[in-house]
Amino acid sequence: MTTPGPATRIIHNRRHQDQHGSPYSPVYNTTTYRFENTQALLDVIGKRTEGNLYTRWGTNPTIQELEQGLAGLENAEAGLAFASGMAAISATLLAHGRKGIVCVGDLYGGTQEFLINHCQALGISVTFLFREQQNELAEHLNAPGKLVYFETPANPNMRLLDIGKLSEVAHQHGALVAVDNTFASPINQKPLELGADLALHSASKYLGGHSDITAGALMTSQQLAEPVAAWRKNLGQLLAPETAALLSRSLRTLPVRIRQHNENALAVARAMEKHPKVTKVHYPGLSSFDDHELATQQMTGFGGMLSIDVTGGREAAANVADNLKVFLLATSLGGVESLVSQPCATSHYGLSQQEREQRGIGEGMLRLSVGLEDAEDIIADLQQALA
Ligand SMILES: *Cc1c(COP(=O)(O)O)cnc(C)c1O
Numbered sequence: 001m002t003t004p005g006p007a008t009r010i011i012h013n014r015r016h017q018d019q020h021g022s023p024y025s026p027v028y029n030t031t032t033y034r035f036e037n038t039q040a041l042l043d044v045i046g047k048r049t050e051g052n053l054y055t056r057w058g059t060n061p062t063i064q065e066l067e068q069g070l071a072g073l074e075n076a077e078a079g080l081a082f083a084s085g086m087a088a089i090s091a092t093l094l095a096h097g098r099k100g101i102v103c104v105g106d107l108y109g110g111t112q113e114f115l116i117n118h119c120q121a122l123g124i125s126v127t128f129l130f131r132e133q134q135n136e137l138a139e140h141l142n143a144p145g146k147l148v149y150f151e152t153p154a155n156p157n158m159r160l161l162d163i164g165k166l167s168e169v170a171h172q173h174g175a176l177v178a179v180d181n182t183f184a185s186p187i188n189q190k191p192l193e194l195g196a197d198l199a200l201h202s203a204s205k206y207l208g209g210h211s212d213i214t215a216g217a218l219m220t221s222q223q224l225a226e227p228v229a230a231w232r233k234n235l236g237q238l239l240a241p242e243t244a245a246l247l248s249r250s251l252r253t254l255p256v257r258i259r260q261h262n263e264n265a266l267a268v269a270r271a272m273e274k275h276p277k278v279t280k281v282h283y284p285g286l287s288s289f290d291d292h293e294l295a296t297q298q299m300t301g302f303g304g305m306l307s308i309d310v311t312g313g314r315e316a317a318a319n320v321a322d323n324l325k326v327f328l329l330a331t332s333l334g335g336v337e338s339l340v341s342q343p344c345a346t347s348h349y350g351l352s353q354q355e356r357e358q359r360g361i362g363e364g365m366l367r368l369s370v371g372l373e374d375a376e377d378i379i380a381d382l383q384q385a386l387a
Contacts, residue, residue: 314344
């Protein structure tokens with residue numbers, strides 16, 4: 001048999017055959033594990049036999065099965081599951097960013113806050129480069145062992161960074177590369193295959209897919225996973241087995257959900273491009289988009305996220321958001337339901353207008369997380385609200 005595809009693999013991801021014949025594993029809601037005798041316990045502690053000791057350490061069958069599935073999604077050696085996207089990001093930055101972190105382009109607000117308020121306070125050097133300064137990356141990698149960190153597509157302007165090109169520069173200078181792959185999802189983009197060393201996800205978004213669980217993930221090599229797992233263990237960032245089981249269930253429909261998110265978002269983007277009250281549509285799948293060519297090279301689908309600039313500025317955009325009925329006015333993204341948010345009033349509220357403009361975020365911008373409702377209904381909703 002040829003190597004099975006991602007949908008086949010994730011649906012049949014299991015570590016053990018269930019003794020009762022269930023196609024899926026039971027949920028191991030346990031913090032600890034009992035032993036027959038002291039020798040058996042010592043054998044596990046001494047790593048002479050395989051076994052579980054304590055769930056926070058990451059040794060829980062439900063969580064390990066999830067991690068095997070996560071790794072498979074990006075063809076990685078190792079997957080680590082976390083209690084949130086920020087848990088995955090913070091543990092990774094602490095484990096691999098000690099010699100300095102160089103960020104390129106726009107970052108998720110929580111990540112930026114962690115870098116400024118915590119990493120810098122701990123004495124870690126953190127450099128932020130605008131995407132326009134990406135050619136200066138090499139100059140900032142003047143000592144080996146640094147970590148290059150970025151997101152692509154970025155929030156909310158959807159601008160892309162070339163994972164292969166930046167990874168090549170980083171590796172020439174002895175740096176590692178971590179990419180936040182949340183917006184694209186593993187179905188549309190595989191950073192590790194493009195040259196990155198660590199791929200991160202807020203699993204609260206597409207991986208979970210139903211806006212009902214908070215979780216995070218890291219896909220990487222066995223060697224790079226180990227120090228991150230040590231931080232996760234000691235910071236206590238593991239997710240609950242029940243949440244892990246829910247996430248495993250969500251992953252079985254990830255390939256088909258993402259296909260539909262891609263299709264719906266492209267239909268919405270095309271309809272919005274023609275709308276007289278929309279001055280610009282930011283979507284990697286449109287040939288009019290600045291980074292479309294790069295998108296066709298490094299993405300296999302263009303995702304469910306897009307932004308539109310509406311005429312009339314801040315108030316007009318707020319009005320559109322308030323009049324939408326299918327879209328829910330909420331932050332977050334990646335769920336089955338369509339969500340709308342106005343970046344200048346939510347994710348980028350804390351920035352000055354000038355700082356927002358520098359990032360291509362206008363007052364009239366609306367960010368859309370296109371869900372899995374019927375595309376005609378999503379488009380009709382936008383049209384009535386814009387009218
Ligand atoms: C939501 C998000 C995060 C943070 O994830 P949490 O699960 O909320 O901790 C990180 N990066 C990106 C791009 C996100 O959208």
